[in-house]
Amino acid sequence: xxxxxxxxxxxxxxxxxxxxxxxxxxxxxxxxxxxxxxxxxxxxxxxxxxxxxxxxxxxxxxxxxxxxxxxxxxxxxxxxxxxxxxxxxxxxxxxxxxxxxxxxxxxxxxxxxxxxxxxxxxxxxxxxxxxxxxxxxxxxxxxxxxxxxxxxxxxxxxxxxxxxxxxxxxxxxxxxxxxxxxxxxxxxxxxxxxxxxxxxxxxxxxxxxxxxxxxxxxxxxxxxxxxxxxxxxxxxxxxxxxxxxxxxxxxxxxxxxxxxxxxxxxxxxxxxxxxxxxxxxxxxxxxxxxxxxxxxxxxxxxxxxxxxxxxxxxxxxxxxxxxxxxxxxxxxxxxxxxxxxxxxxxxxxxxxxxxxxxxxxxxxxxxxxxxxxxxxxxxxxxxxxxxxxxxxxxxxxxxxxxxxxxxxxxxxxxxxxxxxxxxxxxxxxxxxxxxxxxxxxxxxxxxxxxxxxxxxxxxxxxxxxxxxxxxxxxxxxxxxxxxx
Amino acid sequence: xxxxxxxxxxxxxxxxxxxxxxxxxxxxxxxxxxxxxxxxxxxxxxxxxxxxxxxxxxxxxxxxxxxxxxxxxxxxxxxxxxxxxxxxxxxxxxxxxxxxxxxxxxxxxxxxxxxxxxxxxxxxxxxxxxxxxxxxxxxxxxxxxxxxxxxxxxxxxxxxxxxxxxxxxxxxxxxxxxxxxxxxxxxxxxxxxxxxxxxxxxxxxxxxxxxxxxxxxxxxxxxxxxxxxxxxxxxxxxxxxxxxxxxxxxxxxxxxxxxxxxxxxxxxxxxxxxxxxxxxxxxxxxxxxxxxxxxxxxxxxxxxxxxxxxxxxxxxxxxxxxxxxxxxxxxxxxxxxxxxxxxxxxxxxxxxxxxxxxxxxxxxxxxxxxxxxxxxxxxxxxxxxxxxxxxxxxxxxxxxxxxxxxxxxxxxxxxxxxxxxxxxxxxxx
Numbered sequence: 001x002x003x004x005x006x007x008x009x010x011x012x013x014x015x016x017x018x019x020x021x022x023x024x025x026x027x028x029x030x031x032x033x034x035x036x037x038x039x040x041x042x043x044x045x046x047x048x049x050x051x052x053x054x055x056x057x058x059x060x061x062x063x064x065x066x067x068x069x070x071x072x073x074x075x076x077x078x079x080x081x082x083x084x085x086x087x088x089x090x091x092x093x094x095x096x097x098x099x100x101x102x103x104x105x106x107x108x109x110x111x112x113x114x115x116x117x118x119x120x121x122x123x124x125x126x127x128x129x130x131x132x133x134x135x136x137x138x139x140x141x142x143x144x145x146x147x148x149x150x151x152x153x154x155x156x157x158x159x160x161x162x163x164x165x166x167x168x169x170x171x172x173x174x175x176x177x178x179x180x181x182x183x184x185x186x187x188x189x190x191x192x193x194x195x196x197x198x199x200x201x202x203x204x205x206x207x208x209x210x211x212x213x214x215x216x217x218x219x220x221x222x223x224x225x226x227x228x229x230x231x232x233x234x235x236x237x238x239x240x241x242x243x244x245x246x247x248x249x250x251x252x253x254x255x256x257x258x259x260x261x262x263x264x265x266x267x268x269x270x271x272x273x274x275x276x277x278x279x280x281x282x283x284x285x286x287x288x289x290x291x292x293x294x295x296x297x298x299x300x301x302x303x304x305x306x307x308x309x310x311x312x313x314x315x316x317x318x319x320x321x322x323x324x325x326x327x328x329x330x331x332x333x334x335x336x337x338x339x340x341x342x343x344x345x346x347x348x349x350x351x352x353x354x355x356x357x358x359x360x361x362x363x364x365x366x367x368x369x370x371x372x373x374x375x376x377x378x379x380x381x382x383x384x385x386x387x388x389x390x391x392x393x394x395x396x397x398x399x400x401x402x403x404x405x406x407x408x409x410x411x412x413x414x415x416x417x418x419x420x421x422x423x424x425x426x427x428x429x430x431x432x433x434x435x436x437x438x439x440x441x442x443x444x445x446x447x448x449x450x451x452x453x454x455x456x457x458x459x460x461x462x463x464x465x466x467x468x469x470x471x472x473x474x475x476x477x478x479x480x481x482x483x484x
Numbered sequence: 485x486x487x488x489x490x491x492x493x494x495x496x497x498x499x500x501x502x503x504x505x506x507x508x509x510x511x512x513x514x515x516x517x518x519x520x521x522x523x524x525x526x527x528x529x530x531x532x533x534x535x536x537x538x539x540x541x542x543x544x545x546x547x548x549x550x551x552x553x554x555x556x557x558x559x560x561x562x563x564x565x566x567x568x569x570x571x572x573x574x575x576x577x578x579x580x581x582x583x584x585x586x587x588x589x590x591x592x593x594x595x596x597x598x599x600x601x602x603x604x605x606x607x608x609x610x611x612x613x614x615x616x617x618x619x620x621x622x623x624x625x626x627x628x629x630x631x632x633x634x635x636x637x638x639x640x641x642x643x644x645x646x647x648x649x650x651x652x653x654x655x656x657x658x659x660x661x662x663x664x665x666x667x668x669x670x671x672x673x674x675x676x677x678x679x680x681x682x683x684x685x686x687x688x689x690x691x692x693x694x695x696x697x698x699x700x701x702x703x704x705x706x707x708x709x710x711x712x713x714x715x716x717x718x719x720x721x722x723x724x725x726x727x728x729x730x731x732x733x734x735x736x737x738x739x740x741x742x743x744x745x746x747x748x749x750x751x752x753x754x755x756x757x758x759x760x761x762x763x764x765x766x767x768x769x770x771x772x773x774x775x776x777x778x779x780x781x782x783x784x785x786x787x788x789x790x791x792x793x794x795x796x797x798x799x800x801x802x803x804x805x806x807x808x809x810x811x812x813x814x815x816x817x818x819x820x821x822x823x824x825x826x827x828x829x830x831x832x833x834x835x836x837x838x839x840x841x842x843x844x845x846x847x848x849x850x851x852x853x854x855x856x857x858x859x860x861x862x863x864x865x866x867x868x869x870x871x872x873x874x875x876x877x878x879x880x881x882x883x884x885x886x887x888x889x890x891x892x893x894x895x896x897x898x899x900x901x902x903x904x905x906x907x908x909x910x911x912x913x
Contacts, residue, residue: 005735042563042566042567042570043547043566043569043570043571043574044547044548044549044550044567044569044570045522045544045545045546045547045548046515046519046520046521046543046544046545046546046547046550047519047520047522047523047544047548047550048519048520048523048544048550049518049519049520049521049523049524050520050865051520052520052523052524056692057774071496071616071617072486072489072492072495072496072528072620073492073496073497073499073521073525073528073584073616074496074520074524074616075492075528075529076495076499076523076524076525076526076527076528076529076531077520077523077524077528077531079527079528079531079532079885079887080527080531082887083887086866086888092494096870096873096874097869097870097873098870099491099845099867099870101490102491103489103490104489104492105487105488106486106487106488107486107586107617108485108486108493108617108618108619109617109618110485111617112586112589112590112617114735119488122488123488126488126490126846129708130490130846141586142518142551142585142586142587143586143587143590143616143617146556146587146590146591147590159584174518174519174520175518175519175523175537175551175552175555175556175587176552176553177521177552178550178552180520187823198644200570223860226874242727251733280670287883391544392544393544393545394545394574394575414545437505462539465512465540465541465545465575465576465577466574466575466576467573467574467575467576469574470573472573
């Protein structure tokens with residue numbers, strides 16, 4: 001049987017669901033029985049599109065120019081990656097902070113009618129003329145996709161004119177997926193196709209690919225590298241803050257792992273198939289349990305099971321008295337969590353370290369990977385609501401208002417206006433991960449819970465845009481079966 | 485018409501529309517667009533304009549039909565209909581505006597017939613048919629006002645000879661928009677005027693519906709809003725004056741006050757009393773810090789409005805030396821460029837600076853890098869910090885896009901804003 005090539009669209013995986021309202025117990029059982037159905041929302045709020053993730057994944061690469069083949073509006077969210085790139089340089093001690101070289105082709109009315117090829121050619125020529133980059137990534141958009149620009153063919157023809165720069169088209173048209181993490185896959189598929197090209201290279205003893213998205217802080221990078229070095233590994237930290245040279249080194253690794261559950265997970269499978277690189281795909285290393293699990297996962301792949309147990313024991317000895325202090329402050333508090341796939345499940349495991357109780361979880365996708373986490377969470381927490389949603393703040397505020405949690409973990413904007421103490425496990429500028437990140441995070445949660453004055457006063461002065469009647473209704477009333 | 489651009493400043497036409505709608509109290513945009521457009525268009529302007537965002541709905545709070553492959557192929561009007569219905573059911577807004585993204589625009593979905601189904605029932609749902617690829621945030625500002633003039637503003641409103649409307653300052657695009665509007669409101673109120681800023685004081689759609697009762701439209705911009713201002717005058721009978729640039733400091737703010745007073749034929753004694761009081765307030769501070777700021781040869785990279793304000797204040801009122809002014813927003817008409825150049829170069833004592841129109845970051849950096857005259861102060865956006873660091877020039881983050889400072893009500897506009905501007909330029913190095 002011929003191998004089925006993964007398209008990069010996460011919906012193509014059987015059993016994956018993006019729109020669902022349920023409980024932990026119910027969803028676990030229904031998934032096991034194969035009863036979860038693909039659904040949609042007849043009313044929804046805006047999503048994050050996959051093009052945002054494709055751009056964000058790569059925009060800190062040193063020797064590259066990034067071309068968005070789109071109207072100007074499609075690079076709005078690039079500011080998040082641009083900001084991380086700038087701040088990341090400051091954290092790494094760079095004095096003359098640079099902008100990433102992002103060029104938008106600025107498709108307009110004329111391009112919609114006559115095609116955008118001339119603009120794409122002009123952008124590539126400008127990029128080469130200005131920077132002679134080693135790499136040019138070309139990101140597609142809804143507009144370029146619908147008007148039918150053949151970006152692959154245009155890049156192919158330009159590649160012949162400019163042999164010194166590698167042109168890498170990335171197919172991340174927003175309309176192709178509801179799951180923004182598809183954009184990561186689109187980027188990695190192109191990296192394999194255009195840069196690595198299935199060519200095996202000599203292995204480097206002890207080298208580990210550590211895949212990290214743009215949202216991982218430098219403090220977290222150092223903690224992850226510290227942990228892997230304790231196992232005697234050399235780390236190839238990619239693609240955040242890396243280079244063509246480091247990407248080319250990927251096939252030389254002895255093993256791969258990722259910091260985020262939905263970042264490079266599909267790519268690591270490909271690396272195993274194409275370059276015989278085993279990998280560990282577990283959880284995000286946030287909290288004791290998850291950090292242990294993540295650490296053991298990669299240690300097993302490189303045959304360091306014994307060593308890792310010694311280190312974990314040592315780290316626990318160091319960290320547990322400190323965690324206990326935090327647990328004393330947080331024990332029994334009821335928590336609602338909203339986040340991306342990796343962070344939401346990691347936060348759910350984290351709160352167990354602190355003896356907190358999960359009462360609601362909002363996460364973008366449900367699939368066999370989520371099932372493993374839910375089975376684990378059902379073993380700890382007796383009853384919690386689950387909302388499979390990419391944000392959808394209208395459902396979130398309905399649930400938070402109903403469940404009245406003691407604490408909310410996630411994007412604080414809406415829960416704060418309901419007066420609930422809020423905190424976040426996504427901080428690309430400060431520590432979150434590993435054993436040291438845990439303490440920073442725990443203290444942050446405990447401090448914010450103890451001192452909720454800002455949110456309480458804010459709630460007294462601020463009103464969310466929803467009608468009072470909405471809070472009385474079923475939060476999942478707009479979820480309809482048989483959607484996209 | 486749009487150009488290939490490195491590190492563009494601002495978003496598409498939807499971003500400009502969204503910025504305006506987001507700044508009006510209790511107004512809800514509804515996107516008929518691809519899945520990322522709400523977030524992209526909020527991030528491009530609100531997200532890079534000093535970190536404040538519309539608190540009613542913005543980004544992922546905005547209702548959206550999130551058009552995927554199915555809608556691209558089969559059309560998305562059914563999805564739009566249920567999205568509008570849901571928005572009406574749960575969002576407590578006074579008006580809803582349906583925006584069309586590139587996807588809806590290219591496949592040609594008929595949104596007007598869908599919005600008509602609701603407006604026929606008396607629900608205020610208005611269509612804005614301008615897909616993202618039609619232009620930039622600036623065009624979005626004009627587009628939304630054209631929509632208001634065509635569909636929202638009432639025609640039979642009684643005239644109020646003390647009421648004025650302010651245009652030209654784009655909320656969430658000009659980082660200092662709310663502080664600027666508050667300062668303008670403060671100044672004009674002292675002249676006995678009632679001021680529609682539309683985006684402060686909790687003004688809502690009702691203010692917009694009734695704004696045809698104004699005696700004067702004041703357009704504060706050297707180039708924006710010509711079309712809507714003329715249309716407004718023709719359809720709704722309100723004349724307009726153009727203030728050809730943001731006013732920073734005593735000289736230009738007084739010129740602004742006199743222009744408005746003359747257009748409305750206000751009581752001269754009152755006007756002169758206000759001017760004297762305000763100027764005294766400014767100089768009372770300036771005289772307490774003489775020589776505290778070292779002398780600068782400066783360059784500005786900014787939108788035209790603020791570039792004029794910054795340059796004229798620093799040159800005319802503060803005796804700094806202007807070297808180079810780069811207008812970093814796309815401006816296509818020569819007459820607009822001429823008006824901008826005139827405002828920047830027609831200075832009282834200072835030698836006129838070089839004026840360039842460059843939107844591409846590479847070209848902006850190159851112009852500053854290759855400038856032969858020494859520059860010791862650069863006022864620019866977050867994108868322009870790189871070249872300031874490279875050339876070791878003192879840098880003030882004073883223009884859009886601005887992602888490294890938080891701006892609530894701070895402004896450099898007017899009498900009081902010029903003091904804040906001067907404070908920010910102080911450097912103890």
